[in-house]
Amino acid sequence: MKRFDLRHLHNDFLPRLQELLAQSEIGEVSFFLFEVDVFENTHKASLSAQECGAQILNSIRFNERDWTLIVRKVQNVSLIQNAQSCEVVK
Numbered sequence: 001m002k003r004f005d006l007r008h009l010h011n012d013f014l015p016r017l018q019e020l021l022a023q024s025e026i027g028e029v030s031f032f033l034f035e036v037d038v039f040e041n042t043h044k045a046s047l048s049a050q051e052c053g054a055q056i057l058n059s060i061r062f063n064e065r066d067w068t069l070i071v072r073k074v075q076n077v078s079l080i081q082n083a084q085s086c087e088v089v090k
Helices: 007-012 015-022 040-050 077-084
Strands: 001-007 029-035 054-061 068-075
Touching: 001 015, 007 015, 015 029, 015 040, 029 040, 040 054, 040 068, 054 077
Parallel strands: 001 029
Antiparallel strands: 029 068, 054 068
């Protein structure tokens, strides 16, 4: 399991999350920690992870400001096709 702290990126963490997921191996579990300045970012993070070929294992509030997203890169044809179309937003 790899842990990534994206809190320092505030609301601009999605491109880095996508980049890290694109680099992860099939079956690898990743733990992302990010700030929830705007609650809608939790939904965006989950959708972005799924589009990059990851299965959501857990998504919970860590404390009053922070959120954790735990995902596993999966080997599934439909998810792999989505991962290939996953582009890092700049």
